Amino acid sequence: MRKLLLPSLIIIVASLLVLRLFYLQIIDDSLKLKSDNNAIKIKYDYPERGYIYDRNGKLLVANQPSYDIMVIPRDVKNIDTLELCELLNITKEDFLGKIAKAKVYSPRLPSVFLPQLNKTEFAAFQEKIRKFEGFYFQKRSLRDYQVNFGANIFGFITQVNEKLIEKNPYYNSGDLIGKQGVEESYEEVLRGIKGVKYYQKDKFNREIGSFKDGKYDTIAVQGEDINLTIDMLLQQYGEELMVNKRGGIVAIEPKTGEILALVTAPSYDPAILVGRQRSKNYTLLYRDSIAKPLYDRGLLAEYPPGSPFKILTGLIGLQEGVINEQTTFMCNHGFAYAPGRFQRCHCGGGSRDMHVGIYKSCNAYFSNVYLRTIGKYASAPYAVDVWSNHVKSFGLGQFMGYDLPTGKRGKIPNSKTYKKIYPDWRWSGKTIISNAIGQGEVVMTPIQLANMMATVANQGYYYTPHIIKKIKGEKIDPKFTTKHVTTIDKKYFAPMISGLFDVYNLGTAAGLRVEGIDICGKTGTAENFAKINGVRTKMEDHSIFVAFAPKDNPKIAIAVMIENGGFGSTIAGPIASLMIEKYLRGKITRTDLEKRTLERSLQGRYAKLGGLSEAVKAEIRRKDSIAKSKIIVPKVKVDTTKTN
Incomplete structure (x- = not known):
């Protein structure tokens, strides 16, 4: 038997090889298609x-x-x-x-x-x-x-x-x-x-x-x-309003998380990236380091949120039980939180409760709320982590999971953040008090700001923002229909929404009201610094506005960020009001506001940013004279030839 074993194995293996070769060469010739067959x-x-x-x-x-x-x-x-x-x-x-x-x-x-x-x-x-x-x-x-x-x-x-x-x-x-x-x-x-x-x-x-x-x-x-999910007319209108400005607009339907408009400015005509000139035109757009037309500011630009962040400061204070609706703090045109440390405020001064604090945007009120929140616990690092977790439950400080291939996570600090910043000494709430009013280490993208307002409009929950509404023959990803609930109890949103409503009636956005539409909003002005010749230099503040409408059963939540735009009520606020009316009514009654906004240009302001060549400044001045009804294109001249 041993003598037959080896010959038998050889015969069996040889037979298998022959059969395999026969199958590949005679029966199955598909492998020919994968080779460089000359025939x-x-x-x-x-x-x-x-x-x-x-x-x-x-x-x-x-x-x-x-x-x-x-x-x-x-x-x-x-x-x-x-x-x-x-x-x-x-x-x-x-x-x-x-x-x-x-x-x-x-x-x-x-x-x-x-x-x-x-x-x-x-x-x-x-x-x-x-x-x-x-x-x-x-x-x-x-x-x-x-x-x-x-x-x-x-x-x-x-x-x-x-x-x-x-x-x-x-x-x-x-x-x-x-x-x-x-x-x-x-x-x-x-x-x-x-x-x-x-x-x-x-x-x-x-x-x-x-x-x-x-x-x-x-x-x-x-x-x-x-x-x-985009509304074509709303998107077009948003881009027209952003001519001669830099920034982003994001509008979301609160009940679904559907993105209604996603505007970045400056932008360009998509047709220039079609045809034989695509590569040439793309290179010109890519090299425009001044206007950055390929940079989606709605998804990628990270800014301090400024005063809109006070909404979260107040909600967390209510949830943590350190204040109630009637709690008051005195504003002396600002807040002295340490010897030699004074935080200015433009609310006019006086006793402030939450309602007034919101619609007058009182820095002193929300700084006091923040100090109480951090001071609630014996350990400041532990308290900051509690605060941070509340904030992150609104989808902040993380990639949100939307269905677009680019984005930034923003930044919501925690105890690890401050351990790195202050490794050698003990810090407290007063050390990081700028967080209370959306400055400090807090950074957000416009889409995160819009989602925050959608969450407030829903009184404590949101759906992951997304841009796909329907795929023929398929279902959309179930993650877009999954509800995300915050750590803030629903009962605390009503007093906050009441204050946001009076921002339009009694407060910083009173001049932006649209007759017949109940809008809840919050102005914001975020400090802005830039390095010029190696020196940290204070620049014109960013203009911010967040809102939702109507107050009851909201249909749209929006965030507007205008770089170097100044006060939130001057540029960002009017754009938000106009976008809301355009979506809800399909027409504009505030034609005075519309005319002023369409004609408003910040190009001259951008020319003063410093570090720009005279040629670039001249180009910016030239752009300032472009017809306001046209969507602005990059500073470079592009070939608009496309296939017919």
């Missing part, structure tokens, strides 16, 4: 991307035809290079560079030689394509924007890079992919599935028909259409 040519059929609509079904983004010129370097033989260059409007140097790049990818596989030709450009090439062996065309679709706003929401389409091709086998050289905005977030939904066709070639490299009668061919599947 097979692969062509891809690219589907249309899904269309993008707003919450009301209005079309925002469609598609338009485009053509890529493809090349297989090894097959390029005996062509008139100069004629090809003339047809495609490129130089000989461009030609040589593109061929060299294609060879690096693969001499035998197709690469994109020249992408995104429109119908007119392609027509001239199509007539003579037979003269250029090794070249062929591939039809695909590009985005066709139906609006000239919302660039930060949509994102753009670009070619995949080599790193992505290595990571994801779906993509090949020259394929397009969504970047930024919903194009990136919902790439797999929008892109569809590309089709593949295999063609047999003869010994002369000519196509002679489908490989295996199309056995392995697949058809393209169009991408799914999506509806965004």
Whole structure:
């Protein structure tokens, strides 16, 4: 038996190998398709991307035809290079560079030689394509924007890079992919599935028909259409109001967490990132380090929240039981919280309870509340952690989980923060009292501010902000329908909302009232410092305003942040009031407010920021004279050519 064991094993193994080879070579020839088979040519059929609509079904983004010129370097033989260059409007140097790049990818596989030709450009090439062996065309679709706003929401389409091709086998050289905005977030939904066709070639490299009668061919599947939560008219109006200003606006529907508007300024027309000029225009936008049109201030910009943060200071004080609605503190035009330390206040002075403290925005009142909150516990580090956890329950100090690919977490300090800042001495509530009024170490993004107000409007809960409303044939992520409840009991929100309502009736926003709409809001002015020539310099304050409306059964919560805008009631407040009326009524009755806001420019103020060249200052002054009805574009001149 031992003598037979080894021969038997050899026979069995050999038999298995023969059977496997027979299966691979005779029965299953699919592996041929994965090799660089000289006799097979692969062509891809690219589907249309899904269309993008707003919450009301209005079309925002469609598609338009485009053509890529493809090349297989090894097959390029005996062509008139100069004629090809003339047809495609490129130089000989461009030609040589593109061929060299294609060879690096693969001499035998197709690469994109020249992408995104429109119908007119392609027509001239199509007539003579037979003269250029090794070249062929591939039809695909590009985005066709139906609006000239919302660039930060949509994102753009670009070619995949080599790193992505290595990571994801779906993509090949020259394929397009969504970047930024919903194009990136919902790439797999929008892109569809590309089709593949295999063609047999003869010994002369000519196509002679489908490989295996199309056995392995697949058809393209169009991408799914999506509806965004964005209200197209509100978004457009927000961008018009932000002309000649820098900052962000975020509006949310409180009961659902749906983002109604996401405005960043300055912005640009999304159409300039379509077609052959996309790369050139993107480079110009990217290099604009002054206006930063590619920087989404609504999601990325982190600012001290200023006075709107007093809302949380008061709610936490009520929850911790250190105050009640009737608790009063004296304001002596400010608050002396330590020898030689005085915090100024513009409320006019006098005895303040919570209601008056909110609508007059009294620094002294909320600083006292904060000191009592931190002083409630024997250990200041423990007390700060209690306070920090309350604040974070509003979704602050963290990535919020919304469905856009960019964002910042902001900053809500805790005991670890102050252990690093003050490692060698004992600190107390008075040391960090700036937190009480939204300064100090507290930093928030505009979308976090809007979500905070949505939470107050809901009296203690919120839904994760999101921009997707509907995907054809699919359900949206359940995390967007999951309720998040704060650590503050519902009963404490009513007195706070009453004070916010009187901000519009008796307080700092009394001049911003809209007849017939009950708005609850809070002005804010955040101190702003910048390093100029290495020196920390006090700059013009940021203008902030947060609000929701109507007071009962709120339909919209909003946050407006204007860089270097000054008092919250001067620029940010009017924008919030106008946006609210536009959404709730579809028209504007405060035409005086609208005219003043549309005409208000801060470009001259931005020119004084320091460190700017005379050329840049001159450009800012030029921008100041641009027609106010147009959406501002970056300071660079861009090529607006797009495919037809």
